[in-house]
Amino acid sequence: MKNLIPQPGDALLIVDLQNDFLPGGKLAVPDGDRVIPMLNRYAEAFRQKSLPLYASRDWHPENHCSFEKQGGPWPPHCIQNTEGAHFAAELDLENAVIISKADTEEADAYSAFQGTDLDHQLKNSGIRRLFIGGLATDYCVLNTVRDAVQNTYEVILLEDAVRGVNVNPTDAAQALAEMRDLGCRTACVQDVCLGLPPPSPLLTDLYQLTMLKSYADQGMTRQAVFEFFVRDLPPQRNFLMFAGLDPVLCFLETLHFPETDLDGLKQGGRFPDEFIEGLRGFRFTGDVDAMPEGTVFFADEPVLRVTAPISEAQFVETRILNLLHYSILVASKAARCVLAANGERRLVDFGLRRAPGAEAGWLAARSAYLAGFDGTATVLAGVTDDIPLYGTMAHSYIQAHADEASAFRAFCRSWPDNNILLLDTYDVMRALDTVIKLSGKLKKEGIRIQGVRLDSGDLASQARGVRQKLDEAGLEHIRIFASGNLDEHRAAEFITQAVPIDGFGIGTRLTVSDDAPFLECVYKLQEYDGKPRRKRSEGKATLPGAKQVFRQRDADGLFSGDRLALAEETMEGEALLQPVMRGGRRLHRQPAMEAMRTHAARQLQALPGPLRSLTEFTDYPVAISEALQTLTHRLDTQQQAFGWGLNGSVFRTIIGFFRKAF
Amino acid sequence: MKNLIPQPGDALLIVDLQNDFLPGGKLAVPDGDRVIPMLNRYAEAFRQKSLPLYASRDWHPENHCSFEKQGGPWPPHCIQNTEGAHFAAELDLENAVIISKADTEEADAYSAFQGTDLDHQLKNSGIRRLFIGGLATDYCVLNTVRDAVQNTYEVILLEDAVRGVNVNPTDAAQALAEMRDLGCRTACVQDVCLGLPPPSPLLTDLYQLTMLKSYADQGMTRQAVFEFFVRDLPPQRNFLMFAGLDPVLCFLETLHFPETDLDGLKQGGRFPDEFIEGLRGFRFTGDVDAMPEGTVFFADEPVLRVTAPISEAQFVETRILNLLHYSILVASKAARCVLAANGERRLVDFGLRRAPGAEAGWLAARSAYLAGFDGTATVLAGVTDDIPLYGTMAHSYIQAHADEASAFRAFCRSWPDNNILLLDTYDVMRALDTVIKLSGKLKKEGIRIQGVRLDSGDLASQARGVRQKLDEAGLEHIRIFASGNLDEHRAAEFITQAVPIDGFGIGTRLTVSDDAPFLECVYKLQEYDGKPRRKRSEGKATLPGAKQVFRQRDADGLFSGDRLALAEETMEGEALLQPVMRGGRRLHRQPAMEAMRTHAARQLQALPGPLRSLTEFTDYPVAISEALQTLTHRLDTQQQAFGWGLNGSVFRTIIGFFRKAF
Structure with a gap:
């Protein structure tokens, strides 16, 4: 069977995802909108x-x-420049080449090939294989596929991203x-996109669904503004x-309720069927504003x-809390x-085995790398995000061999250019x-030992002893890696003491x-239907x-202070x-991991000195704009007028906020 | 579209998963063995x-x-009682009804319907819908499906669990x-089985794959024994x-490398293609021995x-470390x-939002419930494992309404039998x-307020005030729930002080x-090719x-002491x-969650008094059998004779172990 992962020579072709073919359109394909989240995922992969x-x-x-x-x-449909002819608003077509067809009366x-230069464009771009999805299976998709095959393209039909009209069933x-x-x-x-499959939308708190039903019962559909922030560091x-x-x-882009999940909810018996059916069309159509990944931030800052x-x-x-909480937690520890390490030592994420579950392992590799780690041992993260992979060998590998020498030799023969030998199974x-004896013999086979790893005991004194012996043996090129219970404090200590360890596996x-182990992060309603809202819990x-x-x-160029202001204010800085994201669609292509890493590195460079300390903890000034202070007071006064009053602790909280003001 | 989740009236029919139809068999279907992990998942769902x-x-x-x-x-195949006629060893057919066909010469x-009483059996059992998978698409599956339709069954063809012979392509x-x-x-x-999809097999450490290649290079295929244990509490x-x-x-049952992952590895360029191709047939075919879930255990115990x-x-x-580490961590905290809570208060897992990633949220709900929690807020866990679901409302729900009264009223009308109202958005x-005013009005609509929730401030004094007021108003039936920064210590404190909180949301x-936040858990090689192995790292x-x-x-009946012994020893206790698991197949059906919960509850009941303390920490006696001590000494002596020697710290470790001996 051949490779289904997109590679050079492949293109994605999305057929006719236009409003008139979607539910509510002039020529609606039943459930036609359900292909959008899938197509967005394919498009992103390309x-x-x-x-x-x-x-x-x-x-x-x-x-x-x-x-x-x-x-x-057919009834009139997809008339040029009308709403019905527009692509589905939620479909992310960034960078897509648009092919218009049947654009004259006769x-x-x-x-998509008929009367267009699609074939010409594809051939010119060296495309040999087309991944095709869209609407409708039994008309435009079918005919496009016929022509694609005719024009000698290999075709992969995206079965979860097509829907049929079914004039006949x-x-x-x-x-x-x-x-x-x-x-x-x-x-x-899942055949085309590597990575962790998105979890069920039922991975949520029950109250999200009970509140949704109640919002629906009341017809509450106005715009809400929620912000994610961390209450205290x-x-x-x-x-x-x-x-x-x-x-x-x-x-957000791919959020939808697959049939299985709707079925699961129905079987649960808690929600009425019509509410569950209503979830079928549920999508995220909103806007997102955010700091770039890798940005340094502080308490109270959205x-x-x-x-x-x-x-x-x-x-x-x-789910937003679930994803951001852990990602920030690990990125902040990694930073x-x-x-x-101060650029003087290599840092590798070794933490998958004790990461909390599958997704955490993957998120951790990603967060650590963007914060400035040099790589990870987690293969999946290497494959999905091009993060450099590092690996050595386990004690079990050595133990399974009759003795260390045969284990080392066998491993080096399997991996002549890429081997780090573990020293502490029995006696370092x-x-x-x-290792030293072997290195000479293996050299004759063209094999070069790359490094050794220490994983237990007094790493500093071992590393010194190992370095000295290696150097004496003329093996200056062999690097020393250390792992086992390491963190930023151990790393800093080794560097201060000039311990000759070249890289750390931090797990x-x-x-x-x-x-x-956790952050006081929250996601809070700040505005509904244009009116600012304020929670006043103690x-x-x-x-x-x-x-x-x-x-x-x-x-x-160092960070000197932040100011929280209303979104419409303009201020210095x-x-x-x-x-x-606007209208459920990303505004920019997914930033390259390397760009995020560069941003994160620059952020760390701009940290004021006291904040760089690993052991001394200092407040960074975060002030509150006058307009925001005024709004806060006004809301409290209004609410008081409405008869809710303010208790002492709320006053204390407000004062607490304002103490931080410049 | 109709429900694809198995329900009463459904049956799974696995067609001819016999050795002769698998690679290496007399009439092998190409890639026929690749359906086994899928069929095992379907079978488990049923x-x-x-x-x-x-x-x-x-x-x-x-x-x-x-x-x-x-x-x-055809060549001779599937001859009665021969190896070729046996079902695939890795296929888990527990509880399956076997239908033999074509069992006479002529x-x-x-x-599967032809000449058998399958139709009769199905009709007698009230089956109306058949989920069908197996071998081969173009022969026995096709003909079985034809007859099933003929016999008026609705048929769901399991497309990822069939493979064709393709005599013609x-x-x-x-x-x-x-x-x-x-x-x-x-x-x-993913249409049929609810729950988190299994992550890619590439969610592993790079060294597992580099070692696999080296084992393969050397032809090392003997049996290894690995044990999972926690080094220190x-x-x-x-x-x-x-x-x-x-x-x-x-x-373990479903482990395999899908095409996408093999493709991903190939694109990575690190491993030779023939090694990656070899992973195509990679399965887990081994044995597992384990404690039942819910068992209390101690340091060093496998x-x-x-x-x-x-x-x-x-x-x-x-992946074993990744799954067990977190599951044990949460179950132990939950215990x-x-x-x-001592059975006097309700405990609900509210922790998904700050659980580390998707899988952690689901694992945590499961671990907490089996340890004795009463339920979870995580919808997915409720749907997949029948864990009771609990939910209230968020502050945002209240804030989005003009005032608290309208928010409470609207929620109660949406959920007349199932409502817990949040009190601390503005002023408790x-x-x-x-709430008290509303309760009278809503009663006339047949709506009964069930409970209230406190989420901030001095929960104890608030709860006392709330209880008293509710009771004075004749609303003794309204329960009080509390959440916000809770743990076992807060819960114990409230109970000691007889705070009138009925249930805790612990997040x-x-x-x-x-x-x-972590356990020193490891998975270590203890034996290879019948020979015990010992790691001696400091x-x-x-x-x-x-x-x-x-x-x-x-x-x-309280636990009085454990003894670590060799597996072949028999001892008291x-x-x-x-x-x-034997040969890659489970020996027992997945135990019901309720059975695990009962086991866990009995384990907690059998804990000796000092171990029940939340604040005092005591050692539990774990001894080492004489045979195990002797073996350990013998190995060290042998290894010493081989010239490896023992350093001081290793001796100390041994002595450390033996100090624990009775």
Whole structure:
């Protein structure tokens, strides 16, 4: 079977995802909108590899020959420049080449190849294989596939991203059968997109669904503004680093309820069927503003703002918290390790095994790398995000062999250019003798021992002993790696003491952030239907309204203070929250991991000295703009007027906020 | 579209998964073995719901008419009682009804219905819908489906669990087209099985794959024994509770490398293609012995033992650690909460939002419930594991309304029998006044307010005030729930002080186990090719050989001491490790969650008094059998004789172990 992962020579072709073919349109394909989240995922997979996207569209003049008035079979649809001819708003077509067809009165075309230069464009771009999805299976998709095969393209039909009209009930099935007969292979998202499959939308708190039902019962559909922020920094943190935005945007782009989940909810018996059926069309259509991943931030600062109809903005709360909390936790811990290593030592994430579950392992590799780690041992993260992979050998490998010498020799023969030998299974210095003896013999076979690893005991004194012996043996090129219970403090200590360790494998303490295992992060309603809102719970009061964070720098370019302001204010300094999604679609292509890493590195460089300390904890000044203070007072006074009153602790909270003001 | 989740009236029919149809068999279907992990998942989904499984088989006499010698088209195959006629060893057919066909010389039958009483059995059991998978698409599956449709069954064809012979290259595609034309619907695992999809097998450490290649290069294929254990308890734990076994067994049963992952590895360029191709047939075919989930255990005690060819036993290390570490961490924290609540208060997992990623949220709900929690807010866990769901409302819900009264009223109208109203958005006692006023009005609408929730401030004094006011208003039935920064210590304090809180929502501190955020758990090679192995790293030495844990009880039935012994020893007390998987197949049906919960509750009841303390930490006696001590000494002496020697710290470790001996 052949490779289904997109690669050079492949293109994605999205057929006719236009409003008139969607529910509510002139020529609606039943459930046609359900292909959108799938197509967005495919499109992202292609964009990520800089592979081309094409999108065809019906682009009819008003009196097109296919319309009933002109004797054709269809009602008027997809008339040029009308709303019905527009692509689905939620479909992300960034960078796609648009192919318009049937754009004169007399020409009809089901196929995207008919009367267009699509074949020419594809051939010119060296495309040999087309991944095809869209609407409708039994008309434009079928005809496009026929022509694609005719024009000698290999075709992968995206079975979860097509839907049929089914004028006769088996039309779509027959079309699929014909396409298979033509030699098309079929594929689903999980065949094409590597990585962790998105979890069920039922991975949420029950109350999100009970509230959704109640919002629906009341017809509450106005825009809500929610912000994600961290209430207080953990005592062991001078700053936090933002991470997890891209996973959140992926979640929002592809959010929908698959049949299985609707079925599961029905079987649960808790919700009425009509409510569950209503979830079938549930999508995220809102806006997101956020700090770029890798940005340093502080308590009370919104790092992500969601503006959407309240049901959508509400429902996504649980998963947004779930993704951001852990991503930030690990990035912030990793950033401390990066400060400790100071560019002088290599840092590798070894934490998958004790990361909390599958997704945490993957998120941790990603967060650590963007914070400045050099790589990870987690293969999946290497494959999905091009993160450099590192690996050595386990004690079990050595134990399974009759002795260390045969284990080392066998491993080096399997991996002549890529081997790090583990020294501490039995006795470090004896193992080192074995390595030194072997290195000469293996050299004759053209094998070069790359490094050794220490994983237990007094790493500093072992490393010194090992380095000295290696150097004496003329093996200066052999690097020393260390692992086992390491964190930023151990790394800093080794560096201060000039311990000759070249790289650290940092595992458990990274992936559980042991010294600060959680953040007081929340996602709070700040505005509904244009009106700012304020929660006043004791010790958990919030600042109302949609906000922005402005950051100022000193003469040396170091961060000198932030100011929380209302989103509409303009102030000195850099506005940290930027638009990233509008109407459920990303505004920018997923940033390359390397760009995020560079941003994170620059952020760490701009940290004022006291915040760089791993052991001393200092407050960074975060002020509150006058307008925001005034709004907060006004809301409290209004609410008081409405008879709710303010209790003492709320006053204390407000005063607490204002004490921070410049 | 109709429900694809198995429900009463559904049955799974597995067609002819026999050795002769698998690679290496007499009539091998290409890639036929790749359907096994899928079928095991389907079968488990059916068994979990006590729905019936049927498995058909060719059961030919030696001179069957379909054989070439007798003028038929096929070589001899599936001859009764031969190895070739046996079902695939890795296929889990527990509880399946076997349907033998073509079992006389003159009768041939491609269809499982032909000449069998399958239709009769199905009709008698009330089956109306059949989920069908197996071998081969273009022969026995096709004919079975034809007859099923003929016999008026609705058919769901399991498209990822069939493979074709393809005598002509499009045979299987044509068969699929015909089955669709007959009205079959097709489904894949993710349509049928709710829950988190299994992550890619690439969610592993790089070194597992580099070692696999080296084992393969050397032809090392002998049996290895690995054990999972925790080296030391965290300082804040008197005991740990085992959890995560079922997720591990699911992982082992379904482990395989999908095409996408093989493709991803190839694109990575690190491994030679022939090695990657070799992974295509990679399965787990080994044995597992383990403690039942919910068992209390201590440091150094193996809770899970894997015996398998070394490549398999090695490769599964990372994911086994990843699943068990977190499951045990949360179950152990939850068990402490259960001890604190003492059956007097309800405990609900509220921790998904700050759980580390998707899988952690789901694992945490499961671990907490089996440890004795009353339920979870995580919808997915409720749907997949029948865990009772709890939910209230968010502050945002209240803030989005003009005032609290309208928010409470609207929610109660949406949920007349199931409402818990949140009091602390603005001011607890004023919100309570609103609730009390509303309760009378709503009563007239037939709506009964069930409960209130407190989420901030001084919960104890608030709860007392709220209880008193509610009681004074004659609303004794309204329960008080509390959440916000709770853990076992807060719960215990409230109970000691008789604070009138009826239930606790325990969130972050449960799902990150904040006071003990990780365990020193490891998965270590203890034996290879029948020879016990011992790692002697400083501070990390292991006890060699396959082991068993024997637990003794005192006269009151309380745990009085454990003994680590060699697996072949028999000793007084209960042997805690039990066989759960042999040859890659489970020995028992997945235990019901309720059974695990009962076991966990009994384990907690049998804890000796000092271990029940939440604040005082005591050692529990774990001794080492004489045979195990002798073996350990013998290995060290042998290794010394081989010239490896023992350093001081290793001696100290041994002595450390033996100090624990009775």
